Amino acid sequence: MxxxxxxxxxxxxxxxxxxxxxxxxxxxxxxxxxxxxxxxxxxxxxxxxxxxxxxxxxxxxxxxxxxxxxxxxxxxxxxxxxxxxxxxxxxxxxxxxxxxxxxxxxxxxxxxxxxxxxxxxxxxxxxxxxxxxxxxxxxxxxxxxxxxxxxxxxxxxxxxxxxxxxxxxxxxxxxxxxxxxxxxxxxxxxxxxxxxxxxxxxxxxxxxxxxxxxxxxxxxxxxxxxxxxxxxxxxxxxxxxxxxxxxxxxxxxxxxxxxxxxxxxxxxxxxxxxxxxxxxFVGAGAKTNAAEREAYAAKVAAQPDAMSFVSSPFEQFRRGETVLDCQLACLVSYGIHRGDWKKLYEKKAWRDLAVGVLQVGYLNDLSYFLLAEAAAGMSLPGAARAYYQRALQAAQAGKTCGGGLADTCEGIEVTRLTQNALR
Ligand SMILES: [Zn+2]
Structure with a gap:
Protein backbone atom coordinates (compact mmCIF):
# COMPACT_ATOMS: atom_id res chain seq x y z
CA MET A 1 0.00 0.00 0.00
CA PHE A 281 -19.15 -30.53 11.45
CA VAL A 282 -15.81 -29.65 9.90
CA GLY A 283 -14.69 -30.70 6.47
CA ALA A 284 -16.07 -30.59 2.99
CA GLY A 285 -19.80 -31.05 2.65
CA ALA A 286 -20.34 -30.94 6.41
CA LYS A 287 -23.90 -30.16 7.33
CA THR A 288 -24.68 -27.38 9.74
CA ASN A 289 -25.87 -28.79 12.99
CA ALA A 290 -26.01 -26.08 15.61
CA ALA A 291 -26.65 -28.45 18.52
CA GLU A 292 -23.70 -30.67 17.62
CA ARG A 293 -21.41 -27.66 17.29
CA GLU A 294 -22.48 -26.27 20.64
CA ALA A 295 -21.99 -29.65 22.29
CA TYR A 296 -18.45 -29.88 20.92
CA ALA A 297 -17.62 -26.32 22.01
CA ALA A 298 -18.90 -27.07 25.52
CA LYS A 299 -16.93 -30.30 25.64
CA VAL A 300 -13.58 -28.73 24.79
CA ALA A 301 -14.26 -25.73 27.03
CA ALA A 302 -14.64 -28.09 29.97
CA GLN A 303 -11.32 -29.82 29.33
CA PRO A 304 -8.70 -28.56 31.79
CA ASP A 305 -6.07 -27.77 29.19
CA ALA A 306 -8.48 -26.00 26.85
CA MET A 307 -7.19 -22.61 27.94
CA SER A 308 -3.55 -22.92 26.99
CA PHE A 309 -2.01 -20.05 25.11
CA VAL A 310 1.69 -19.56 24.98
CA SER A 311 1.98 -15.83 25.47
CA SER A 312 4.56 -15.19 28.14
CA PRO A 313 2.45 -13.17 30.64
CA PHE A 314 -0.25 -15.81 30.41
CA GLU A 315 2.21 -18.65 30.87
CA GLN A 316 3.62 -16.82 33.88
CA PHE A 317 0.11 -16.56 35.28
CA ARG A 318 -0.47 -20.28 34.80
CA ARG A 319 2.70 -21.02 36.75
CA GLY A 320 1.57 -18.85 39.66
CA GLU A 321 4.41 -16.41 39.04
CA THR A 322 2.50 -13.23 38.23
CA VAL A 323 3.49 -10.34 40.49
CA LEU A 324 1.44 -7.17 40.28
CA ASP A 325 3.27 -3.97 41.09
CA CYS A 326 1.45 -1.17 39.30
CA GLN A 327 -0.22 1.38 41.56
CA LEU A 328 -0.97 5.01 40.70
CA ALA A 329 -0.37 4.61 36.98
CA CYS A 330 -2.95 1.82 36.77
CA LEU A 331 -5.56 3.30 39.07
CA VAL A 332 -7.71 4.81 36.32
CA SER A 333 -7.59 1.65 34.27
CA TYR A 334 -8.54 -0.34 37.38
CA GLY A 335 -11.52 1.96 37.89
CA ILE A 336 -12.66 1.48 34.31
CA HIS A 337 -12.30 -2.29 34.20
CA ARG A 338 -13.17 -3.69 37.59
CA GLY A 339 -16.89 -3.69 36.80
CA ASP A 340 -16.18 -5.88 33.76
CA TRP A 341 -14.10 -8.22 35.91
CA LYS A 342 -17.07 -8.71 38.21
CA LYS A 343 -19.18 -9.76 35.21
CA LEU A 344 -16.50 -12.16 33.96
CA TYR A 345 -16.16 -13.54 37.49
CA GLU A 346 -19.89 -14.19 37.67
CA LYS A 347 -19.89 -15.79 34.22
CA LYS A 348 -16.91 -17.96 35.24
CA ALA A 349 -15.14 -16.72 32.11
CA TRP A 350 -11.81 -17.61 33.68
CA ARG A 351 -9.41 -16.99 30.85
CA ASP A 352 -10.98 -13.65 29.94
CA LEU A 353 -10.92 -12.67 33.61
CA ALA A 354 -7.24 -13.54 34.01
CA VAL A 355 -6.30 -11.72 30.81
CA GLY A 356 -8.28 -8.65 31.92
CA VAL A 357 -6.63 -8.49 35.33
CA LEU A 358 -3.16 -9.13 33.87
CA GLN A 359 -3.61 -6.40 31.32
CA VAL A 360 -4.41 -3.76 33.94
CA GLY A 361 -1.81 -5.06 36.40
CA TYR A 362 -3.10 -3.08 39.38
CA LEU A 363 -1.72 -4.15 42.74
CA ASN A 364 -4.38 -4.88 45.36
CA ASP A 365 -6.15 -7.79 46.99
CA LEU A 366 -9.07 -7.78 44.54
CA SER A 367 -6.73 -8.25 41.54
CA TYR A 368 -4.93 -11.15 43.19
CA PHE A 369 -8.16 -12.66 44.44
CA LEU A 370 -9.58 -12.65 40.89
CA LEU A 371 -6.38 -14.19 39.50
CA ALA A 372 -6.68 -16.87 42.19
CA GLU A 373 -10.30 -17.61 41.31
CA ALA A 374 -9.42 -17.73 37.60
CA ALA A 375 -6.53 -20.12 38.28
CA ALA A 376 -8.76 -22.32 40.43
CA GLY A 377 -11.43 -22.32 37.72
CA MET A 378 -8.79 -23.39 35.19
CA SER A 379 -7.68 -26.32 37.37
CA LEU A 380 -4.38 -24.73 38.41
CA PRO A 381 -4.53 -25.27 42.19
CA GLY A 382 -0.87 -24.39 42.83
CA ALA A 383 -1.17 -21.06 41.06
CA ALA A 384 -4.51 -20.36 42.75
CA ARG A 385 -2.95 -20.84 46.18
CA ALA A 386 -0.06 -18.51 45.34
CA TYR A 387 -2.49 -15.75 44.30
CA TYR A 388 -4.75 -16.19 47.35
CA GLN A 389 -1.64 -15.74 49.49
CA ARG A 390 -0.60 -12.65 47.56
CA ALA A 391 -4.13 -11.27 48.02
CA LEU A 392 -3.73 -11.61 51.79
CA GLN A 393 -0.28 -10.04 51.72
CA ALA A 394 -1.56 -7.14 49.63
CA ALA A 395 -4.38 -6.54 52.11
CA GLN A 396 -1.95 -6.66 55.02
CA ALA A 397 0.19 -4.06 53.25
CA GLY A 398 -2.85 -1.81 52.97
CA LYS A 399 -3.44 -2.51 49.28
CA THR A 400 -7.04 -3.45 49.64
CA CYS A 401 -10.25 -2.78 47.75
CA GLY A 402 -12.14 -2.69 51.04
CA GLY A 403 -11.28 0.84 52.05
CA GLY A 404 -14.45 1.97 53.79
CA LEU A 405 -15.81 4.92 51.80
CA ALA A 406 -13.56 4.14 48.85
CA ASP A 407 -14.65 0.51 48.69
CA THR A 408 -13.91 -0.88 45.22
CA CYS A 409 -14.51 -4.57 45.88
CA GLU A 410 -17.54 -4.68 43.55
CA GLY A 411 -19.52 -6.35 46.32
CA ILE A 412 -17.15 -9.33 46.43
CA GLU A 413 -16.17 -10.38 49.97
CA VAL A 414 -12.52 -10.59 49.07
CA THR A 415 -11.05 -11.02 52.55
CA ARG A 416 -13.49 -13.65 53.76
CA LEU A 417 -13.38 -15.66 50.51
CA THR A 418 -9.58 -15.52 50.41
CA GLN A 419 -9.27 -16.75 53.99
CA ASN A 420 -11.74 -19.56 53.29
CA ALA A 421 -9.84 -20.64 50.24
CA LEU A 422 -6.57 -20.84 52.16
CA ARG A 423 -8.05 -22.78 55.06
ZN1 LIG B 1 0.43 -13.12 9.42
Missing amino acids: SGMKSVLRVAAFGWACVALVSGCATNTITGRSQLMMVSEESAIKGSASAYNRMIGGLYQKGKVETGTPRAERAKEITDRLIAQAVRFRADSASWQWELQVIQDPKVNAFCMAGGKMAIYTGFWDKLRATDDEIAAVMGHEIGHALASHTREKMSVDLAAKMGAMVAAAVLSRSDPSAFARNADALQGAAAVAVTLPNSREAETEADQIGIELAARAGFDPRGAVTLWEKMRKMGGGMPEFLSTHPAHETRIQNLSALVPKVDPLYQLAKAGKPTDGIPS
Whole structure:
Protein backbone atom coordinates (compact mmCIF):
# COMPACT_ATOMS: atom_id res chain seq x y z
CA MET A 1 0.00 0.00 0.00
CA SER A 2 1.20 3.52 -0.72
CA GLY A 3 2.83 5.73 1.87
CA MET A 4 0.11 8.36 1.76
CA LYS A 5 -2.64 5.82 2.21
CA SER A 6 -0.86 4.28 5.13
CA VAL A 7 -0.48 7.68 6.79
CA LEU A 8 -4.21 8.21 6.34
CA ARG A 9 -4.95 4.80 7.76
CA VAL A 10 -2.80 5.38 10.80
CA ALA A 11 -4.38 8.80 11.31
CA ALA A 12 -7.83 7.31 10.96
CA PHE A 13 -6.95 4.60 13.41
CA GLY A 14 -5.83 7.12 16.01
CA TRP A 15 -8.88 9.23 15.43
CA ALA A 16 -11.31 6.35 15.66
CA CYS A 17 -9.74 5.01 18.82
CA VAL A 18 -10.13 8.37 20.50
CA ALA A 19 -13.49 9.38 19.11
CA LEU A 20 -15.26 6.06 19.22
CA VAL A 21 -14.23 4.69 22.55
CA SER A 22 -16.67 1.86 22.13
CA GLY A 23 -14.81 0.94 18.94
CA CYS A 24 -11.73 -0.05 20.91
CA ALA A 25 -11.94 -3.47 22.45
CA THR A 26 -9.59 -5.64 24.41
CA ASN A 27 -8.90 -8.92 22.75
CA THR A 28 -9.94 -11.64 25.15
CA ILE A 29 -7.35 -14.04 23.78
CA THR A 30 -4.32 -11.78 23.82
CA GLY A 31 -5.29 -8.87 26.04
CA ARG A 32 -4.19 -6.33 23.42
CA SER A 33 -6.36 -3.31 22.71
CA GLN A 34 -7.74 -3.29 19.18
CA LEU A 35 -9.79 -0.97 17.03
CA MET A 36 -13.12 -2.73 16.63
CA MET A 37 -15.74 -0.73 14.80
CA VAL A 38 -17.22 -3.76 13.15
CA SER A 39 -19.17 -6.27 15.16
CA GLU A 40 -18.07 -9.89 14.97
CA GLU A 41 -21.32 -10.76 13.22
CA SER A 42 -20.92 -8.03 10.60
CA ALA A 43 -17.29 -8.99 10.01
CA ILE A 44 -18.29 -12.60 9.41
CA LYS A 45 -21.12 -11.65 7.05
CA GLY A 46 -18.99 -9.17 5.12
CA SER A 47 -16.16 -11.68 4.87
CA ALA A 48 -18.42 -14.47 3.65
CA SER A 49 -19.81 -12.33 0.84
CA ALA A 50 -16.35 -11.04 -0.17
CA TYR A 51 -15.05 -14.62 -0.12
CA ASN A 52 -17.91 -16.03 -2.18
CA ARG A 53 -17.45 -13.30 -4.72
CA MET A 54 -13.72 -13.84 -4.94
CA ILE A 55 -13.89 -17.64 -5.09
CA GLY A 56 -16.80 -17.48 -7.54
CA GLY A 57 -14.71 -15.33 -9.88
CA LEU A 58 -11.70 -17.62 -9.60
CA TYR A 59 -13.88 -20.69 -10.14
CA GLN A 60 -15.16 -19.29 -13.43
CA LYS A 61 -11.56 -18.82 -14.52
CA GLY A 62 -10.81 -22.44 -13.58
CA LYS A 63 -8.41 -21.34 -10.84
CA VAL A 64 -9.99 -23.21 -7.94
CA GLU A 65 -8.28 -26.54 -7.49
CA THR A 66 -10.38 -29.44 -6.24
CA GLY A 67 -9.93 -33.20 -6.02
CA THR A 68 -6.14 -33.21 -6.43
CA PRO A 69 -4.12 -35.01 -3.75
CA ARG A 70 -2.65 -31.76 -2.45
CA ALA A 71 -6.06 -30.08 -2.27
CA GLU A 72 -7.42 -33.05 -0.34
CA ARG A 73 -4.39 -32.99 1.98
CA ALA A 74 -4.79 -29.27 2.58
CA LYS A 75 -8.42 -29.82 3.60
CA GLU A 76 -7.46 -32.62 5.96
CA ILE A 77 -4.78 -30.43 7.53
CA THR A 78 -7.14 -27.50 8.08
CA ASP A 79 -9.85 -29.82 9.45
CA ARG A 80 -7.43 -30.95 12.12
CA LEU A 81 -6.47 -27.34 12.89
CA ILE A 82 -10.11 -26.27 13.11
CA ALA A 83 -10.82 -29.00 15.65
CA GLN A 84 -8.16 -27.35 17.85
CA ALA A 85 -9.20 -23.77 17.03
CA VAL A 86 -12.42 -24.30 18.95
CA ARG A 87 -10.30 -24.71 22.11
CA PHE A 88 -9.18 -21.13 21.73
CA ARG A 89 -12.53 -19.72 20.83
CA ALA A 90 -15.62 -21.75 21.55
CA ASP A 91 -17.74 -19.52 19.31
CA SER A 92 -15.66 -20.51 16.30
CA ALA A 93 -17.48 -23.86 16.42
CA SER A 94 -20.39 -22.08 14.78
CA TRP A 95 -18.28 -20.58 11.97
CA GLN A 96 -18.92 -21.89 8.45
CA TRP A 97 -15.27 -22.86 7.96
CA GLU A 98 -14.17 -23.31 4.36
CA LEU A 99 -10.88 -23.81 2.55
CA GLN A 100 -10.22 -23.37 -1.16
CA VAL A 101 -6.97 -24.07 -2.96
CA ILE A 102 -6.25 -21.40 -5.53
CA GLN A 103 -4.09 -22.10 -8.56
CA ASP A 104 -1.72 -19.20 -8.45
CA PRO A 105 2.09 -19.20 -8.33
CA LYS A 106 2.01 -16.69 -5.47
CA VAL A 107 3.04 -17.83 -2.00
CA ASN A 108 -0.09 -16.59 -0.24
CA ALA A 109 -2.74 -17.71 2.20
CA PHE A 110 -5.41 -16.13 4.35
CA CYS A 111 -8.20 -16.79 6.80
CA MET A 112 -10.98 -14.22 7.00
CA ALA A 113 -13.24 -13.47 9.92
CA GLY A 114 -15.55 -16.45 10.30
CA GLY A 115 -13.07 -19.01 8.98
CA LYS A 116 -13.15 -18.51 5.20
CA MET A 117 -9.69 -19.64 4.08
CA ALA A 118 -7.58 -19.92 0.97
CA ILE A 119 -4.12 -21.20 0.17
CA TYR A 120 -2.32 -20.59 -3.09
CA THR A 121 -0.52 -23.36 -4.95
CA GLY A 122 2.74 -21.37 -4.81
CA PHE A 123 3.31 -22.99 -1.44
CA TRP A 124 3.78 -26.34 -3.13
CA ASP A 125 5.19 -25.22 -6.47
CA LYS A 126 7.65 -22.61 -5.23
CA LEU A 127 8.40 -23.63 -1.65
CA ARG A 128 7.86 -27.40 -1.85
CA ALA A 129 6.05 -27.05 1.46
CA THR A 130 5.60 -30.20 3.56
CA ASP A 131 2.38 -31.03 5.43
CA ASP A 132 3.92 -29.72 8.66
CA GLU A 133 4.75 -26.47 6.89
CA ILE A 134 1.27 -26.17 5.38
CA ALA A 135 -0.08 -26.70 8.91
CA ALA A 136 2.22 -23.92 10.13
CA VAL A 137 0.95 -21.50 7.47
CA MET A 138 -2.70 -22.27 7.98
CA GLY A 139 -2.33 -22.37 11.78
CA HIS A 140 -0.84 -18.89 11.56
CA GLU A 141 -3.64 -17.61 9.32
CA ILE A 142 -6.32 -19.21 11.52
CA GLY A 143 -4.57 -17.54 14.46
CA HIS A 144 -5.21 -14.16 12.81
CA ALA A 145 -8.91 -14.96 12.52
CA LEU A 146 -9.21 -16.30 16.08
CA ALA A 147 -7.54 -13.20 17.46
CA SER A 148 -9.89 -11.04 15.32
CA HIS A 149 -7.06 -9.46 13.35
CA THR A 150 -9.07 -9.58 10.16
CA ARG A 151 -11.88 -7.75 11.90
CA GLU A 152 -9.34 -5.24 13.18
CA LYS A 153 -8.13 -4.61 9.63
CA MET A 154 -11.69 -4.25 8.34
CA SER A 155 -12.18 -1.66 11.06
CA VAL A 156 -9.07 0.22 9.97
CA ASP A 157 -10.30 0.28 6.36
CA LEU A 158 -13.78 1.44 7.39
CA ALA A 159 -12.35 4.06 9.73
CA ALA A 160 -10.30 5.50 6.87
CA LYS A 161 -13.36 5.68 4.63
CA MET A 162 -15.55 7.01 7.40
CA GLY A 163 -13.28 9.95 8.18
CA ALA A 164 -14.90 12.13 5.54
CA MET A 165 -18.35 10.78 6.23
CA VAL A 166 -18.16 11.71 9.88
CA ALA A 167 -17.24 15.27 8.97
CA ALA A 168 -20.27 15.39 6.68
CA ALA A 169 -22.43 13.75 9.33
CA VAL A 170 -21.55 16.36 11.91
CA LEU A 171 -22.98 18.96 9.53
CA SER A 172 -26.01 16.95 8.43
CA ARG A 173 -26.68 15.03 11.67
CA SER A 174 -26.94 11.78 9.79
CA ASP A 175 -25.63 8.65 11.45
CA PRO A 176 -22.10 7.77 10.27
CA SER A 177 -22.14 4.48 12.16
CA ALA A 178 -24.75 3.24 9.69
CA PHE A 179 -21.90 3.08 7.19
CA ALA A 180 -20.13 0.51 9.36
CA ARG A 181 -23.21 -1.71 9.12
CA ASN A 182 -23.68 -1.26 5.39
CA ALA A 183 -23.40 -4.61 3.57
CA ASP A 184 -21.43 -3.25 0.58
CA ALA A 185 -19.05 -1.34 2.82
CA LEU A 186 -18.46 -4.48 4.89
CA GLN A 187 -17.83 -6.63 1.85
CA GLY A 188 -15.40 -4.04 0.53
CA ALA A 189 -13.63 -3.81 3.86
CA ALA A 190 -13.33 -7.59 4.08
CA ALA A 191 -11.80 -7.74 0.60
CA VAL A 192 -9.34 -4.98 1.49
CA ALA A 193 -8.54 -6.57 4.85
CA VAL A 194 -6.93 -9.65 3.32
CA THR A 195 -4.56 -7.42 1.37
CA LEU A 196 -3.61 -5.18 4.30
CA PRO A 197 -0.51 -6.22 6.20
CA ASN A 198 -0.87 -7.12 9.86
CA SER A 199 0.84 -5.22 12.62
CA ARG A 200 3.94 -6.70 14.18
CA GLU A 201 2.03 -7.46 17.40
CA ALA A 202 -0.66 -9.23 15.40
CA GLU A 203 2.00 -11.27 13.63
CA THR A 204 3.53 -12.39 16.90
CA GLU A 205 0.12 -13.33 18.25
CA ALA A 206 -0.72 -15.33 15.13
CA ASP A 207 2.65 -17.11 15.31
CA GLN A 208 2.02 -18.13 18.90
CA ILE A 209 -1.52 -19.32 18.31
CA GLY A 210 -0.60 -20.99 15.02
CA ILE A 211 2.30 -23.05 16.31
CA GLU A 212 0.21 -24.32 19.21
CA LEU A 213 -2.73 -25.18 16.95
CA ALA A 214 -0.42 -27.13 14.65
CA ALA A 215 1.24 -29.00 17.51
CA ARG A 216 -2.08 -29.91 19.09
CA ALA A 217 -3.32 -31.11 15.71
CA GLY A 218 -0.37 -33.49 15.49
CA PHE A 219 1.89 -31.51 13.14
CA ASP A 220 5.56 -31.04 13.94
CA PRO A 221 5.94 -27.48 15.26
CA ARG A 222 9.43 -27.40 13.71
CA GLY A 223 7.53 -26.97 10.44
CA ALA A 224 7.01 -23.32 11.39
CA VAL A 225 10.76 -22.84 11.63
CA THR A 226 11.63 -24.63 8.39
CA LEU A 227 8.85 -22.76 6.59
CA TRP A 228 10.34 -19.38 7.48
CA GLU A 229 13.79 -20.61 6.60
CA LYS A 230 12.48 -21.43 3.13
CA MET A 231 10.87 -17.99 2.96
CA ARG A 232 14.16 -16.38 3.90
CA LYS A 233 15.95 -18.28 1.14
CA MET A 234 13.32 -17.07 -1.29
CA GLY A 235 14.66 -13.61 -0.45
CA GLY A 236 13.68 -10.82 -2.82
CA GLY A 237 10.47 -12.48 -3.94
CA MET A 238 8.99 -11.66 -0.57
CA PRO A 239 5.29 -12.46 -0.72
CA GLU A 240 3.04 -9.45 -0.41
CA PHE A 241 1.07 -10.81 2.53
CA LEU A 242 4.24 -11.03 4.55
CA SER A 243 5.54 -7.59 3.69
CA THR A 244 5.47 -6.14 7.18
CA HIS A 245 6.01 -9.38 8.95
CA PRO A 246 8.88 -9.22 11.45
CA ALA A 247 12.40 -9.72 10.16
CA HIS A 248 12.98 -13.34 9.24
CA GLU A 249 15.80 -13.82 11.74
CA THR A 250 13.73 -12.52 14.65
CA ARG A 251 10.78 -14.59 13.65
CA ILE A 252 12.78 -17.78 13.20
CA GLN A 253 14.37 -17.17 16.62
CA ASN A 254 11.00 -16.58 18.30
CA LEU A 255 9.42 -19.61 16.66
CA SER A 256 12.39 -21.80 17.57
CA ALA A 257 11.96 -20.72 21.19
CA LEU A 258 8.30 -21.76 21.06
CA VAL A 259 9.04 -25.25 19.69
CA PRO A 260 10.09 -26.85 23.02
CA LYS A 261 7.03 -25.31 24.70
CA VAL A 262 4.53 -26.86 22.33
CA ASP A 263 6.49 -30.01 21.54
CA PRO A 264 4.87 -31.99 24.41
CA LEU A 265 1.47 -31.19 22.86
CA TYR A 266 2.73 -32.49 19.53
CA GLN A 267 4.10 -35.69 21.07
CA LEU A 268 0.77 -36.25 22.80
CA ALA A 269 -1.22 -35.66 19.63
CA LYS A 270 1.09 -37.90 17.62
CA ALA A 271 0.49 -40.76 20.04
CA GLY A 272 -3.25 -40.63 19.26
CA LYS A 273 -4.92 -41.03 15.90
CA PRO A 274 -4.55 -37.83 13.87
CA THR A 275 -8.26 -37.74 13.21
CA ASP A 276 -9.20 -38.22 16.87
CA GLY A 277 -11.53 -35.55 18.15
CA ILE A 278 -12.30 -34.04 14.76
CA PRO A 279 -15.93 -33.08 15.00
CA SER A 280 -18.16 -34.11 12.14
CA PHE A 281 -19.15 -30.53 11.45
CA VAL A 282 -15.81 -29.65 9.90
CA GLY A 283 -14.69 -30.70 6.47
CA ALA A 284 -16.07 -30.59 2.99
CA GLY A 285 -19.80 -31.05 2.65
CA ALA A 286 -20.34 -30.94 6.41
CA LYS A 287 -23.90 -30.16 7.33
CA THR A 288 -24.68 -27.38 9.74
CA ASN A 289 -25.87 -28.79 12.99
CA ALA A 290 -26.01 -26.08 15.61
CA ALA A 291 -26.65 -28.45 18.52
CA GLU A 292 -23.70 -30.67 17.62
CA ARG A 293 -21.41 -27.66 17.29
CA GLU A 294 -22.48 -26.27 20.64
CA ALA A 295 -21.99 -29.65 22.29
CA TYR A 296 -18.45 -29.88 20.92
CA ALA A 297 -17.62 -26.32 22.01
CA ALA A 298 -18.90 -27.07 25.52
CA LYS A 299 -16.93 -30.30 25.64
CA VAL A 300 -13.58 -28.73 24.79
CA ALA A 301 -14.26 -25.73 27.03
CA ALA A 302 -14.64 -28.09 29.97
CA GLN A 303 -11.32 -29.82 29.33
CA PRO A 304 -8.70 -28.56 31.79
CA ASP A 305 -6.07 -27.77 29.19
CA ALA A 306 -8.48 -26.00 26.85
CA MET A 307 -7.19 -22.61 27.94
CA SER A 308 -3.55 -22.92 26.99
CA PHE A 309 -2.01 -20.05 25.11
CA VAL A 310 1.69 -19.56 24.98
CA SER A 311 1.98 -15.83 25.47
CA SER A 312 4.56 -15.19 28.14
CA PRO A 313 2.45 -13.17 30.64
CA PHE A 314 -0.25 -15.81 30.41
CA GLU A 315 2.21 -18.65 30.87
CA GLN A 316 3.62 -16.82 33.88
CA PHE A 317 0.11 -16.56 35.28
CA ARG A 318 -0.47 -20.28 34.80
CA ARG A 319 2.70 -21.02 36.75
CA GLY A 320 1.57 -18.85 39.66
CA GLU A 321 4.41 -16.41 39.04
CA THR A 322 2.50 -13.23 38.23
CA VAL A 323 3.49 -10.34 40.49
CA LEU A 324 1.44 -7.17 40.28
CA ASP A 325 3.27 -3.97 41.09
CA CYS A 326 1.45 -1.17 39.30
CA GLN A 327 -0.22 1.38 41.56
CA LEU A 328 -0.97 5.01 40.70
CA ALA A 329 -0.37 4.61 36.98
CA CYS A 330 -2.95 1.82 36.77
CA LEU A 331 -5.56 3.30 39.07
CA VAL A 332 -7.71 4.81 36.32
CA SER A 333 -7.59 1.65 34.27
CA TYR A 334 -8.54 -0.34 37.38
CA GLY A 335 -11.52 1.96 37.89
CA ILE A 336 -12.66 1.48 34.31
CA HIS A 337 -12.30 -2.29 34.20
CA ARG A 338 -13.17 -3.69 37.59
CA GLY A 339 -16.89 -3.69 36.80
CA ASP A 340 -16.18 -5.88 33.76
CA TRP A 341 -14.10 -8.22 35.91
CA LYS A 342 -17.07 -8.71 38.21
CA LYS A 343 -19.18 -9.76 35.21
CA LEU A 344 -16.50 -12.16 33.96
CA TYR A 345 -16.16 -13.54 37.49
CA GLU A 346 -19.89 -14.19 37.67
CA LYS A 347 -19.89 -15.79 34.22
CA LYS A 348 -16.91 -17.96 35.24
CA ALA A 349 -15.14 -16.72 32.11
CA TRP A 350 -11.81 -17.61 33.68
CA ARG A 351 -9.41 -16.99 30.85
CA ASP A 352 -10.98 -13.65 29.94
CA LEU A 353 -10.92 -12.67 33.61
CA ALA A 354 -7.24 -13.54 34.01
CA VAL A 355 -6.30 -11.72 30.81
CA GLY A 356 -8.28 -8.65 31.92
CA VAL A 357 -6.63 -8.49 35.33
CA LEU A 358 -3.16 -9.13 33.87
CA GLN A 359 -3.61 -6.40 31.32
CA VAL A 360 -4.41 -3.76 33.94
CA GLY A 361 -1.81 -5.06 36.40
CA TYR A 362 -3.10 -3.08 39.38
CA LEU A 363 -1.72 -4.15 42.74
CA ASN A 364 -4.38 -4.88 45.36
CA ASP A 365 -6.15 -7.79 46.99
CA LEU A 366 -9.07 -7.78 44.54
CA SER A 367 -6.73 -8.25 41.54
CA TYR A 368 -4.93 -11.15 43.19
CA PHE A 369 -8.16 -12.66 44.44
CA LEU A 370 -9.58 -12.65 40.89
CA LEU A 371 -6.38 -14.19 39.50
CA ALA A 372 -6.68 -16.87 42.19
CA GLU A 373 -10.30 -17.61 41.31
CA ALA A 374 -9.42 -17.73 37.60
CA ALA A 375 -6.53 -20.12 38.28
CA ALA A 376 -8.76 -22.32 40.43
CA GLY A 377 -11.43 -22.32 37.72
CA MET A 378 -8.79 -23.39 35.19
CA SER A 379 -7.68 -26.32 37.37
CA LEU A 380 -4.38 -24.73 38.41
CA PRO A 381 -4.53 -25.27 42.19
CA GLY A 382 -0.87 -24.39 42.83
CA ALA A 383 -1.17 -21.06 41.06
CA ALA A 384 -4.51 -20.36 42.75
CA ARG A 385 -2.95 -20.84 46.18
CA ALA A 386 -0.06 -18.51 45.34
CA TYR A 387 -2.49 -15.75 44.30
CA TYR A 388 -4.75 -16.19 47.35
CA GLN A 389 -1.64 -15.74 49.49
CA ARG A 390 -0.60 -12.65 47.56
CA ALA A 391 -4.13 -11.27 48.02
CA LEU A 392 -3.73 -11.61 51.79
CA GLN A 393 -0.28 -10.04 51.72
CA ALA A 394 -1.56 -7.14 49.63
CA ALA A 395 -4.38 -6.54 52.11
CA GLN A 396 -1.95 -6.66 55.02
CA ALA A 397 0.19 -4.06 53.25
CA GLY A 398 -2.85 -1.81 52.97
CA LYS A 399 -3.44 -2.51 49.28
CA THR A 400 -7.04 -3.45 49.64
CA CYS A 401 -10.25 -2.78 47.75
CA GLY A 402 -12.14 -2.69 51.04
CA GLY A 403 -11.28 0.84 52.05
CA GLY A 404 -14.45 1.97 53.79
CA LEU A 405 -15.81 4.92 51.80
CA ALA A 406 -13.56 4.14 48.85
CA ASP A 407 -14.65 0.51 48.69
CA THR A 408 -13.91 -0.88 45.22
CA CYS A 409 -14.51 -4.57 45.88
CA GLU A 410 -17.54 -4.68 43.55
CA GLY A 411 -19.52 -6.35 46.32
CA ILE A 412 -17.15 -9.33 46.43
CA GLU A 413 -16.17 -10.38 49.97
CA VAL A 414 -12.52 -10.59 49.07
CA THR A 415 -11.05 -11.02 52.55
CA ARG A 416 -13.49 -13.65 53.76
CA LEU A 417 -13.38 -15.66 50.51
CA THR A 418 -9.58 -15.52 50.41
CA GLN A 419 -9.27 -16.75 53.99
CA ASN A 420 -11.74 -19.56 53.29
CA ALA A 421 -9.84 -20.64 50.24
CA LEU A 422 -6.57 -20.84 52.16
CA ARG A 423 -8.05 -22.78 55.06
ZN1 LIG B 1 0.43 -13.12 9.42
